[in-house]
Amino acid sequence: MAMRDDDPDPEGTKNPLHNEVSGIVMGPVVQAGSITNTQINYVYRRTVTDGVAAPPLLTVSGQVDSPYRGLAAFDERDAPFYFGREVIATEVLERMSHHLRDRRLLVVSGVSGAGKSSLLRAGVLPRIRGEGLASAPGSESWPCLVFTPGESPLDALAVRTATLARIDAASVLEKMKADPAGYAIIARQAALAQPGPPDRRLLLVVDQFEQVLRRTEEEQREFVTALHAAATTGHEADGIPAALVVLVVRADFEARCADHPELTQAVKDRYLVTAMTRRQLRMAITEPAAKVRSRVEDSLVRTLLDEVGTQVTGSAVTTRGAGALPLVSHALDQAWRGRAGSTLALADYERIGGVEGAVAGSAQRAFDRLTTAQRAAARQVFLRLTTISGDGVTISRRAGRAELLRSPHDPQDVEAVLESFAAERLLTLAADTVEISHEVLLTAWPLLRDTWLGDTLADRLARTRLSAAAAEWDRLGRDQSSVYRGSLLRAAVESVARADADPDGRSVTDVERDFVLAGRRVSRRAVRRQRALTAFLVVVALALATAAYVAYRARAEAVHQRDAIASDQLALKSRTENDADPALAKVESVAAWRIAPSPRSRSAMLAAAARPDVATFVGHSGWVLAVAYSPDGKTVASVGDDNTIRLWDVGTRSQIGDPLAGDNGVLSVLAFSPDGRTLAAGGFDSDDKVRLWDVDSRRQVSAVPIQAAYTSGIAFSRDGGTLAVAENDGSTVLWDIATGTLVARLGGHTGAVMSVEYSPDGRTLATAGEDGTVRLWDALAHGQIGDPIVTGAKSVNVTTFSPDGLVLASAGEDLDVRLWDVATRTLIGTLSTDDETSVSAVVFAPDGKTVAAAGAAGTIRLWDTTSKRPLGARFTTSRHVTSLAFSPDGATLASADFGGVVRLWNTRSQAAAPIAGSTNAVVYSPDGRVVATVGDDAAVSLWDAASHDRLALLTGHTGPVTSAVFSPDGKRLATAGVDGSVRLWDTDAHRQTASIAIPRERYFSAAFSPDGRTLAVIGDGPVLLWDVLADQVAPLPDSGNSIYVASPGSPRGAADTWIAFAPDGRTLATAHGDEVLLWDTATRQRTGKPLTGHVGAIRSVAFSPDGSVLATGSKDQTARLWDVGTHDQIGAPLTGHADGVSALSFSPDGRALATGSSDGVRLWDTGTHLQISVPHTDQVTSLAFAPDGRILASASEEGVRLWDVSYLADDLPHRLCAEASRSLSQDDWTRYVASGPVYRTTCP
Incomplete structure (x- = not known):
């Protein structure tokens, strides 16, 4: 913004200009020396980010301002610099059009740090202003209101809307308090007060809607009612609703949104903002610089993707923390400001200390500008801007400016602190509040993390527990039986005393102080009584x-x-x-x-x-470039660019002796001889040699020369007498190890040879080249076998034989692993890595049933070589994986990466699908020897749990079978299906022994009583109780027929568990819609109150092994635990699934719970309700623990997978x-x- 010559205040001597509507402070303008007006820097600071967008920051002194936003979210003014979210923005616009037409609210959800606010403000709203919504011509001129609710959501909504409507805010708030639904009229006034077409509406975006969900129930109800009315209620004149409402909310608050009936459907239809793909992240890094005619050095882009630990899941990129993307933005912003030239270079980035150092550096600069008194005030400011969550994690909190100024420190010092850190974009200053811009500051700045917060963490944890206990005491009517006593009371008294003595800490509330005083009074009375009794007795x-x-x-x-x-x-x-x-x-x-x-x-x-990585070997000072197992599996060898070879003892997980050092250059390839006595290593060696060491004596025993610049692959022949060396000049050289003489030179490749390997029988040699071909050679005659295999890849990085020598795998720059028939040299399969980078390592498991591959993305994938399907979850690292090696027994996979680490992975935790075929339900027999499965093919299968061989195929059902359950003695199997029949099978004779069938009924779930006499079945109609000994069937009285019913044509949706007997047989649980009923099995009457709390149909129920806890899973994406004795919910819901929870299974000891959904399996600790792991990320229809608790079976369309969860029992x-x-x-x-x-x- 350039100054005009007739500016009334050209010297900037007057007070700053404050726009009361936008909250923008502009000025003062400072003229530097005698420079002209066109060189004046016009500086502004936004104090309120909501509502009206501020003009762009301009510097016209010859420097282009940073095109990166740092820790702050993008706003409309930043739209020209917002890249990578174009596709998602289009999808959100389409959702908005649909919801506008259907008169519904739109919920936009995503994890913290996913970029929801930036997407709406910089990606969606500018598109609306430019092109409008497809379903609403003229919507580009609709008035738009974007705001965060803050501490008083309804007040904020009233004030912002009244400003647009040009009416009195106080009267608006009064009307909304009396009738929240009346906000529809006010919103319509606001829309019509602005220019535009006659059918215009108000576009209302509520950012950080989770702030509303932290308020009281009454405040939440008023606010939600107002928004719902504005979005859905048509005006009496034209029937058009007043507004299109978009709620932006954190994903972990979705379940709490669903507590409001008005939002239940909106949450189910919510738009989930996923993480960026690698290509999108690259655009977000490079395109803003290109926008200002600059560029980002390629090496910096690669370093950034490595340093933030990018991993690929599907097509999306995830990072080591939710704050990683803001960290990247902040690092780029800081590097830009200190760059040496027009190009943003790696050197500029390294100068600020990288991603982690950027935030820490900014914070330290802000702190270093302060005086001694101001630094003392800074500690008080940050202690009051943080708090401890219920599970002991330090988090940020928004604080009132007045609260920060009420301290022993000089208010001017406090203001100086706020200004200094706001200047570095680390604090966000609003008109009345202050908050930390992003929580990454809590971990990135050592002074804050280790000193201010670290020194007070224990006391702050104690204060958090005191606050919770005081709140509960107040809620219970201040009952003296719930006050602290003994050491807890003394600790609380000390905590209050420390808080009173520390002016920088959070002050003690009245409730907390009353709680401690009440405890002291009770304690004193107890002491007096004790003294009197003691004196007397x-x-x-x-x-x-x-x-x-x-x-x-x-x-x-x-x-x-x-x-x-x-x-x-x-x-x-x-x-x-x-x-x-x-x-x-x-x-x-x-x-x-x-x-x-x-x-x-x-x-x-x-x-x-x-965790699947069972060990990590750390010792190399740089990249680890290759790794190999010794033939006996006891030793792992690794080489790195630090020019060392390190040997690791697999048993003790420790390094064996000192490292072996190469003479010069960088070691990048290595191989053990077949007898394990010799180790060969080579690479970029200035002495032009591949060296061989005696493994036992650790002495170099020989070397073979190379004639090219470097060696990219080495391999021993089967008898260990010949060493094949791949060179970058396009040739492969064979050397006699004993004599050191040249045996043969194999040419043919037109580029560097990237990989070489002997077949298992030693008769064939395979080479892979930079020319995109794989060539097969007669290892004895040294002639090429047939034409080269043209892989279609630009370059082939690696090739490897299957253990039987019949299949050859190749991979490289084309992102896929290709499998070739060695005899015919034809393609027999392609394994897609879903990667956007090259594949650098491929290896077969010793049994040939599994192949593993990895590359620059840092993700290790495993496939079943028969089905060509991926196996389970992926192993993820934070760095480029350079090499892989299976242990001889196939139980462990070693990996090397750019992070300088060798990792050992438990491959048995990554389950295969040994039982193939679409499966609705899976169940173990009581002795764990047999697994039963049922599916849509109407068949019932029995399998040997150890060998996975099919024992029997039981037929009789005429439609999809949805449930299977063994009798307690394992001699009978009951199955239920949508054909209206329930059948009993003899598991020894493999024949049907009895059945019941009711026409036009569908049965979805069955359960045996613990004594094996009664089979309870639930379906479309009432619950049926079948006495299988007397062969008598009776309905459970008053059980109704209100259970959740699967959608027509989707029988798989009925493969849920809606009925369960308690282990003692006295209680039966049945699911009906969104509630569970408990029945006394002796009287067949309901007991106690229904279990209510879910906001969607319950799809699964399960008792804990001791019968004290009932678990329920629901379409509302949560699982809940209930006290069977009191019928009360235990703790908070288990949240994390992105779809309904349709499968539950307790571990045999009851200390773990497995939950299943369309997004995979999650394991939970039932004692703490904390998540243990996510072993599987694909659809699951049924779950079952083996009786010994060491295996978890999961059923899906692909079959049954068996997961190693032995750690639960170890x-x-x-x-x-x-x-x-x-x-x-x-x-x-x-x-x-x-x-x-x-x-x-x-x-x-």
């Missing part, structure tokens, strides 16, 4: 002994409280570090358990044990210590464990 000696005992117990309770807090802290730390350093996370979780065995510390151990500390191969030393204990607990040996 006991002698002095007994009194002294009692006092000593009480003191001992008090000290013990204090120690217990201290250890519990330290254990919780360490358990939380273990969970947060599970991805970054799995080995450390494992020993930390064990240490938390050693300090205080608790549900939270056990949950941390389970989460650590659930001795967790022993298992984790063995996998980590380390312990916590006393120095580690001091570094990682909160002060207080004495050192304990973590892993003996």
Whole structure:
């Protein structure tokens, strides 16, 4: 914004200009020296981001301002610099058009950091202003109101709408309080007050709608009623609703949205903002710079994608944390501001310290600008801008400016702190509130993370527990039986005293203070009574002994409280570090358990044990470029660009001796000889040699020369006498190892040879080239076998034989793994990696049934070689994977990556589908030896659980079979189907023994009573109770027929479990719509109140093994746990699934719960309600634990997968210590464990 010559205040000497509507502060303008007006920097600061968009930031002193937004969200003014979300923006516009036509609210959801706000503000709204909505001609001129609700949602809505309508805000608020639905009229006034077509509406976008869901139930009801009326109620004159309403909400608040009936359908139809693909992320990095005629150096783009730990899931990219994308934006913004030239280079990025260093650097610069007094005030500001969540995590909170100014510090010092950090875009300043721009600051800035927050974490955790206890006491009518006593009371008194003495901390509330005072009064009365009783009944000696005992117990309770807090802290730390350093996370979780065995510390151990990477070897100082298993499986060898070879003991998970050093250059390839005694390694060696070492003596025994610039592959012949060396000049050279003489030189490739491998029988040699071909050679005659295999890839990076030598796999720059018939050299299969980068490693498992591949995306995928289908979840790392190697037994897969780490993965945790065929339900026999499956083909199959061979195929049903259940003795199997029949089968004779059938009925779920006498069946009609011994059937009285019914033509939707007997047989649970009824099986009458709380039809029920807990899964995407005795819900719902929960299964010990949905399987710790792992991410129709609890079976359209969950039944500390191969030393204990607990040996 250039100044005019007739500007009334050209020197910028007057006060800043403040626009009361937009909240924008402009000025003052400062003229530097004698430069002209066109060189003046016009600076502004937005104080309110909602409502009206501010003009763009301009600098006309010769510097182009940063095209990146840093930690802040994109706004309309940033639309020219917003890239990567064009497709999603179009999809949202289409949804808006449909919802406008259907008179519905639109919910836009996504995880924190997914970019929901930026999508709406910079991606969607500018498109509406430019081209309008497809279903509403003229909508490009509709008035638009975008705002966040804040602390008073209805007030904010009233004020913003009144401003547009040009009416008094106070009267509007009064009307909305009296009748929230009347907001439809006010919204229509606002729309008609603006220019536009006569049928115009108000476009209303409520950003961060989760702020509303944190308010009271009354406030939520008023706000939701107002919005729903505006979006759905037609005006009496023309029948047109007043507004198109869009709610932008965090994904973890979807279930709470569904608590409002007006939003239930909107939540079901919500638009989910997914993570960016790699291509989209690349556009977001490079295109803003191109917009200002600059560019981002390619090496910087690659480094960014590596450093933030990008991983590919399907076509989407995920990162190591929700804050990674804002981190990238902030790093680019900071690097841009300090760039040396017109191109944003890697050097500029490294100068600011990379992604992690950018935020920390900005924060430290803001802090360094402050005076000593202002730095003291800064601590107070950030302590009041953070809080501790219910599960012990530090999170940010919005604070009132007045609250921050009420402190012993000078208000001017506090204002200076706010201005300094706002200038670095780390704080967002609104008219009356202040908040941290992004929570990445909490972990990225060491001073805040380690000193200010770290030093006070234990006390803040104690304060959080005190606040929760005080709130519960107040809710219960301040009953004195619920106040603190003993050591808890003393700890609370100390906590309040510390809070009163620390002016920088959060002040004590009246309820908290009253709670502590009430506890002290109760304590004093108890003491007086005790003293009187003691004086009357006991002698002095007994009194002294009692006092000593009480003191001992008090000290013990204090120690217990201290250890519990330290254990919780360490358990939380273990969970947060599970991805970054799995080995450390494992020993930390064990240490938390050693300090205080608790549900939270056990949950941390389970989460650590659930990881598929069982060990990590760290030692290389740079990239690890190759990895290999010794033939006996006891040793893993690795080479890296630090020019070292390291040998690792697989059993002890430790390095064997000192590393072997190459003479010069970079080592990039290695191979063991067939007898395991010799190790060969080569690469970019300035001495032009491939060296061989004796593994036992660790001495170099020989070397063979190379004539090219580098070696890209080496392989031993089957007898170990010949070494094949692939060179970058297009040739493969064969050397006699014993004599060091040249045997043969194989040419033919027109580019570098990238890979070489002998077939298992040693008769054939395969080479892969940069020319995109694979060539087969006679290993003895040295002639080429047939024409080369033209793979279709630009370059082939790797080729490998199957163990039987019949199949050859190749992969490279075409992103797929291709399988070739060695005899005919024809393509027999293609394995898609769903990747956008090259594949650099492919390897067959020793049994030939599995092939693994990985590349630059850092994701390791496994496929079944027979079906060509992927196996289970993927192994993910944060860096480019360069090499893979299976252990000889196939149980472990070793990987090497650019992060300098060698990892060992448990391949048995990645289940195959040994039982093929579309499956509706799967169930184990009581002895675990037989698995029964049923599906849409009307057949019932029995399988050997160990060999997976089919034992019997039972026929009789005439339609899809939806349920199967074994009798408690395992001798009978009951099945139910949509053909209206329920059938009993003899599992030994494999024949049908009885059946019942009712025409025009469909049966979806069956359950045997624990005594095996009664079979309960639920379907379209009432619940039926079949006495299978007397062969008598009777309906359960008053059970009705109101259960959820599958959609026509979708019998699979009926494969849910709606009925279950308690283990003691006294209680029967049945699902009816969105509630569960419990029945007394003796009287056949309902007991207690229905279990209510779900907002969608219940699709599955299951009792815990001890019968005390009932689990329910619902279409509302949640699972809930219920106390069977009280009929009350236990804790919060289990949330995380993106679709209805249709399958449930408790582990045999009841300490874990598996939930299934169309988005996969999740495992939960029933003690803490914390998620343990996500073993599977595809559709699941049924779940069943094996009786020993070590295998989890999941059914789907692909068949039945068997998952290794043995960690649920193992001795967790022993298992984790063995996998980590380390312990916590006393120095580690001091570094990682909160002060207080004495050192304990973590892993003996």
